[in-house]
Amino acid sequence: MAVLGFQLVTTLVAASVLSKIVTYFSFTRFLYDGLMRFAVPTDDQLLSAIGNHKTRNKTKKRRPEANNSGLNGDADIFYFPRTMTIPLHPTSISHIEAVPLPLYSSCQWLLDFTVCSLCVFFITEAAHSPFMPWYQVPRMANHSATATSLSNSTVSLPAMISFSTRINLSIVWLSLTVWFTLRTLLSMTGIYFRRSNPETARSDSRSSSSASGHSSSSEKDASTAEWLLVLCAGFIFLVITGFVLALDGRFFDFNLHEAYGNLTVGPPTATAAPLITWGAFQSMIALTCALIGAVYVYPGLKFGKIYLDTVNNDSTPWGKRMLLHLTFISPLFPIFLWVDPVIRHLVDFLSACQHNPLVAQQPLLLIALNLVCECLGQYLGTTRLFACLFVVILRCLTTRCNLQTYLNSAKDKLNRFNREPGRTSNREVQRLVASIFYCMNLVALQYIAPTILLLAMVCLYKTVAGLSWFPVSSLTTDMSGFTAADTHPPTATDPNFGRWISNDPSTNSDSSWLVTVSQARLAFSQFTEVFAVRAMAVSRGVFGFLVWWCLTALQSVSLLGLAYHRFASI
Template identity: 30%
Template sequence: MALLGAQLVITLVMVSIIQKLGPHYSLARWILCSTGLIRYLYPTDDELRALAGVPKDKAKGKKGGRYIENGKTGDTFHIPRSLDVQLETTKVTPLDVVHLRYYTEYQWLVDFALYSTIVYIATEVYQYFFPLKDEINLSMLWCFLVVGFALKLLVLLTVQYFRAEESVGERSTVIVTGFAYLLVAMMILIVDENTLELGLDKAYKSFNESAAAFLDTQGLDSKGPASKLVLKFFLALWCGLVGAVFTFPGLRMSRMHWDSLRYCGENRLLKIALNLSFAFPLLLIILWVKPICRDYLTARVFTGMTGPLMTPHAFESLRLIAVVVAVLLRLLLMPVYLQAYLNMAYHRIEEQKKEAGRITNLELQKKVAAVFYYLCVVTLQYVAPIIMCLFFTFMYKTLGGYAWDGLFTAAPSPEECPADAPHPSHFTPFPGQEESITHSAKQFTLALDSMKQVFTTDVFRGLLGFATWWSCFAWFATTSMGMVYQTYFGHT
């Protein structure tokens, strides 16, 4: 049985590229340092003294103090909040970002996602010309790791709100939204499949029958491993977790979108692109609503036409391509959104000028420096949900047995469709070769065949289709919630 074949070569080549070129070339570093991002510099103590008219020898009064930062000792003094401070700007450089918080995690996630995408594309091209029969699709392992890394980082970022004592409001927001998404997921999971075609009922039926048959072959009497209610409950818990960790990325995204629209000015093309990027996830959600999309495009025959607009095969490809287009559009606009975030330093100072009272030099400097300090945190919140949606789609397409070119080709014949039932191996060892096959290899082959018997194509279509749809739903719902907040409670 050919377990790896040419895919092992693709994986080994990519691992070699990561080792040799990874330290020197980085997409994550290029996005931050080569796309023209501008950051604001906080004013120095001498500049603030000159603007406020504070003599240096009087800065050490009773209300003052001293601090040590970056090995240098400075004085703490008070200045008016309305002080006319003009911030200087400079381009973001690699030396600036390497010390930022979560930069290593951000770089690893983005670069590994790029390498995994290359492996996936190479595997798909190879599979198009030489269809896999008894081989393991190694690109699925890469995709699974990317999804795991993205979810892990989002969880770590969310956990920070529970560790900080001053983050009571953020902690409450995460808990409330998590339970809200759990409730929404429970409601969605009871919706009829004729309305929202998630494929979970068909997946459960296939899994239960296959698992029962497998247990029967092992001499165990069972009608199935678990009830549908229990499985859907655990799916709802996963949905609540995803919704909770998507909350603050969505709120941050909505704030950056709100600010980006203000900076567009007369650039109508950019404004259209921003609004299209924001609304695209809603289109992805609707594509799974059967009466609106599938029935309308694949069943209804319009006047003057002899058949529907699309075949079911083409419609499945349309959904896959739509997710990829939405992700690519969001990635292309990433520098625009990040610059909108960096501009917060300027707006913080401008808002402060309208306030009365006094502020220390350290507080003012931290107010400006904190924006750039959390740049990689914000960038992670931006890219991690996008990456999860993209790689869930990759897995949904491959393990679900769909095709990218369904819009341009006819539907495959039943003989070409991936079979759910187990099939005999096409590998026949040469005489005497049986002795060269180790016992561990036999056990691995047996385990792999057992997995194929239980986790059929219908199972993957249901689980990964639901994961893809829910990721897009949470992606849009959190950003929409943030836009509602910006509209009614945010700053104009």
């Protein structure tokens, strides 16, 4: 650790765990083990349930070789009225049963990698916590004074060449988590653009019993409607993002104008040209938000359906029902923390309440109001972080409950199927029950992928924006007092450029090579400090907006799914 650095050792350990231990242990067992599903009814169970109402398939002859080979041929198909009551028997499942199902590898990899990346992040955060004895607030010192102190002191080689404290490797892990999550969401959304996918396998199997012409036309119409919904949602979210960006600074507190002003390379003067135009900057953010909103459509629709089924179930305890209600509306709390008029009026109202004579007589209430005002004022960034983490924790607590509700939907689906007129076959009933468990990994990913994306975005927002988990002075506060003359990067035409590099050895022959390399390291350190300050300002605006948009898109599509399944679905 003394040679490689603390963060690199933590990264190597996490990579070893991810490549070795997850082969024998996966965190999917905490997601699936103990859940209950309805077993697929066998032919004998169906025969005993329908009694003498069955009829054999008379269109094809019986083929004994099909039964001898263990295959289920057409001779095993029998028909009965749909109104027959078919009992379903619950059985416990484990993560081993989910391995052969589609999308299990994506679910396993996303969960395991997210856990490893979060471990690296929180270990790094704990190591750099202000409560640690070795903690030092990073600050930018005067370069001339530092150069003088370096020339008059002895510099050790390990401290001179160690860059591990300047590079936060947890950012790499969190960035990879965001990439893998977006890739998973895009792959699941791509299912609706193709015909051969797990979700449409059920409709393909059911439609095989109908006419071929009607089946192909209905499948084509359904597939077209699915990808048209994704494209329409992406366009609508693109338009909404444009309106939100136009209101920044007047209604929302994203500081995107300040972030755009720091997209420069030269000295931060009024004539410094940004790297890209303001329109291109807004377009990049809008396209990213439209992509996030488009991939959130079907996860939001599924979440609204599961939420509605859970709260409408009479057997759901009131405590669990309240937790589900809170989980559904929880994104609204951090969303309003970026709305400037709401925060301003709330702080004014709480400040007025502190001067109320009734409140002044209750010290505990007065302290609580003062604490809330401080959290919404000076420590608003920390309050936003904890509000977003509150949403993530609630969604994690209700994950297994929502998966159990989805698995229980097999019985509700069969009951709706039994209310339809006509006759059905044993194969159709078995496919209907098995399709719920067959798509379990898809539904699990549709619920946990937005949660993981939100969590990774929040952790990235905290790290790259220089925020703090605790009500202490953040890194951006310590660096906000530096002037442009102290922080702009040097250029070759700068008359002071010689002070940023080491002196000429011919004129300073008495200086050792350690001091020369130390001065070069100082020049590199001061050069990177400029980009650290600017990147912090850019990241605070961009990632703050992306975190807010993830919450807004998630809440919007959840409300859309609730409204659709409550009023529009039949």
